[in-house]
Amino acid sequence: MESIVTTEDTIAAIASAISLGKGGIAVIRVSGKEAINACKNIVETNSKYAWNSHRVFHGFIKDNLENKYIDEILISVMQSPNSFTGEDIVELHCHGGVIVVNKVMDILLSNNKEIRIANPGEFSQRAFLNGKIDLTQAESINQLINAKNNKSAEIAFNGVKGEIKKKIDDIKNDLIEQLSEIEARVDFEEDFGDFNYNDFSKNIKNIKDKIETLIENTKRGSYIHNGIAIALIGKTNVGKSSLLNLLSKKDKAIVTSIPGTTRDTIEVNLTIKDIPIKIIDTAGIRETDEYIENIGIEKSFEMIEKSDYVIYLFSLEEGFNKDDEKIIRMIPQEKLITILGNKKDLIDSKKINKKNLSNTVLMSIKKNEGEKALVEKIFKKCGSKEFENIDVFLNERQISNLKDCLKNLNDTDTIIANQLPFDFLSIELRDGIKNLSRITGEELTEELLNNIFSKFCIGK
Ligand SMILES: Nc1nc2c(ncn2[C@@H]2O[C@H](COP(=O)(O)OP(=O)(O)OP(=O)(O)O)[C@@H](O)[C@H]2O)c(=O)[nH]1
Ligand SMILES: [Mg+2]
Structure with missing residues (x-):
């Protein structure tokens, strides 16, 4: 599969829902270095706000080949870095209807050879790669788009706001604290008193509880999401x-x-x-x-x-x-x-x-x-009482990373029970932290990234 992890090209896609075929307006989103120039090639405008960042202005889409106007539109420009993707973005608000929107798309692409159609999820992927959002926020956008009911949309939006990352970071910080304690002892054992295995186990148990609650809530939350x-x-x-x-x-x-x-x-x-x-x-x-x-x-x-x-x-x-x-x-x-x-x-x-x-x-x-x-x-x-307490909903990928982290923590119990050296604990904790970092996207492979974003629809 061709890699989609690139931010070199300028990309465009119809970003609004067109499945019903009709609507008041439809939005074409263009993102990348050439976005503004490309749109200038096909838009005629007399607006005094033309091409200013974060202003909406009026104009016409012109078919240069046939020398005629195709649609009357509103245009908004969001210059880098203050845009969803972090790149220059232009959004063309055309009249809705499959024929008009597709025609505008055609004109945009045929007049600008440097632009290509965006892959599924590529706008969100760029937002992630440019540090505008973390991976859980990107995935929550997809969840929000696919939400089938109010509650499910509300929970997905919490993820968009960064609630999943907050919870994962919180667990990660707890683990880092435990790791620092262990590492300090590995390096300067003589400066410390006896290691309190009980305290350590208790702290790890608390962390495990937090992880298990997240997993459990998601199981119950699946009824909210899937019915x-x-x-x-x-x-x-x-x-x-x-x-x-x-x-x-x-x-x-x-x-x-x-x-x-x-x-x-x-x-x-x-x-x-x-x-x-x-x-x-x-x-x-x-x-x-x-x-x-x-x-x-x-x-x-x-x-x-x-x-069920x-x-x-x-x-x-x-x-x-x-x-x-x-x-x-x-x-x-x-x-x-x-x-x-x-x-x-x-x-x-x-x-x-x-x-x-x-x-x-x-x-x-x-x-x-x-x-x-x-x-x-x-x-x-179905656990409806707890429905009310569910504020985030993790996807399979995130749950699988959480379970891997849980396994690391369970392994620390075995290490302690067998009185193995400190280093072993430190290895497990480091691994656990890595597994959590995979959830938020700080620890990722290109293949995984492609896999995640290809599940999005085009234009997101
Ligand atoms: N007295 C009484 N009759 C009921 C009640 N509920 C259903 N019935 C009657 O029981 C009969 C069967 O009802 P259905 O709802 O068709 O039963 P079903 O289980 O779908 O039956 P099948 O499709 O044949 O498997 C009908 O005559 C209903 O009016 C009830 O609460 N009280
Ligand atoms: Mg019946």
Whole structure:
């Protein structure tokens, strides 16, 4: 792959979203040494603010070949180093619409041979290489662009502001402090009293706790970012489709008293408490010779695999029996699961054996009773209380570096337990610090950098 780690060329790209094809305005961003000259070649303007830095001015895009104006635009110039990339940037605010924007892009490129189209993420990469942002901020920009809900956008923006770097730097400083203590002893052992292994272990434990909290929060945060997929599973006629309709406030699925009504899976996307939720209604599970129904039942099991969470419904009228037990045993253990006893209205409430059903949500879906308790249960299981405390969301790369650092710290325990020399501790701490530096981008290879930024979209 051709390297994209270069800041020599001047690059251009459509920086605004054009996926819908229409919009009031669209922005073309040009960055690099030639940005201003290149735009001067294709813009005609009489503005007294023309080409001043950090001023917006008016002009026309001119097609020099055909000698005619293509669009009336606003232009802003941000001279180096006070720009997003740290280079000279010109932004051309054209009228939206795929045809106009692409035409302006064409004219820009054909009139300026020194300009090329930016690679995905190249603007952000330059911002990083020129020290305008650290790597976590660059990655958070990508996260912000891809956020699917308010909460997720809020958390991503914390990363853009530098919150991830702050947390990593904080852990790194703790480690540096421990390392200095060790290194001083390696060099001037005679000037120090006995090394307090207990204190050292305690300090390392505190650092490990901080790292583990970050990893744990990200796991929970993934629900905020990616949503929760919930499969409604149970025997036929227990009220799965009724529950889908109740939660979605729509008559999405057919409900009848005939067992085996639902054959195909039905999905509805909702947002509850700012979290995107996909509810999947499935075919009721039972022994049957019916060909189509069996395909549906197979699909129900596929949906269990694909979901994060299973609501297992049974009818209180019929009671929870061996068949239910059998199906529940087939649900993989890592899935979160809530058992829901439905049709509460059909039984005498005094007869409900509370002891056996202490962990079961009781509902009458038909009478719209118990929805709130169900939603609360789901959120509690997904760790919703802690959702509120989550302020940053780390990506896989960052988590993997954190785990490497954790491993270094665990190794210090082994070194101490085996009373190995100080130098060994110092090696692990140094390695741990290096792993943290990889997160913020102070310690990186070109290959990794290319890999990270190629995941961005063009224009970012
Ligand atoms: N009395 C009572 N009936 C209910 C309740 N919930 C659902 N039902 C009825 O139970 C029958 C089956 O409901 P569905 O929602 O179609 O059940 P299902 O689990 O989707 O059934 P299949 O698609 O066949 O697997 C319908 O007649 C519903 O009206 C409830 O809380 N109380
Ligand atoms: Mg159904």
